[in-house]
Amino acid sequence: MWRYYALFSAIFAALTAILAKVGIKGINENLATAIRTVVVLLMAWGIVFTYGDQKHLKDLSRNNILFLAASGVATGLSWIFYFKALETGPVSKVAPIDKLSVAIAIALSAMILGKRLDWKTAMGAALILAGTLVLVL
Template sequence: MNPRESWLLFALGSAFFAALTALFGKIGVAGINSNLATFIRTIVILLVTAGILSLRGEWARPANLSSQAWLFLVLSGIATGLSWLCYYRALQLGPLSKVAPIDKLSVAMVILLGIAVLGERPAWPTLVGGALILAGAIVIAVF
């Protein structure tokens, strides 16, 4: 499998599992505190990831990571946690069919952040796709 197909396969897997995350999350937060639900989800993710690292023999010494890697992984973890807390609360309060697509505005936002922060120069199809995601989220939120 060439590298292009490899990242695409994982991206499609991510989308599929994100869809299941939304469905299972909506069902799972019914009747419980959304923050507690996020905590339980986080423990499960920790255990699953530790299991994968163990099975694949991929454990490494964290001391070998640069301070920049540590900083941005910690910031990413904080952002992920806040995203999950907001997402589960939104699932608790709103319909799955609106919450999940609006959450995917992150795709359009990351295109803009890639441009502003990393200096990326996306191709026109990427910009058009981001604009369509934005338009779709507006239609879903308003109507």
């Protein structure tokens, strides 16, 4: 089932680039990021309350909160730079560079989380990098 979720994630990420490029036209990218963030915030909390997941708030540890907050900061910074790139660059170049995050995440998971990097994963990351270079150059 996770493969379907991942595919839907990729489809919606692609739509994000197209919709954001159209939506940012004529406005400041920071304002665009703020509007997008409010929508995501409302959707996320709407899902939490729809499924009754707010009852799990008491289960959060200090570590959960710290790392989720840090992840939120990283997400916010990613969105700010993504919108800045979209404002001034073509989607066909911005989106592939943004997807380098997959290869970077693979490398960071090996360095920070100590995950073993098998040859298939390393080759996949190298191909993502090569494909990005082909699309961008």
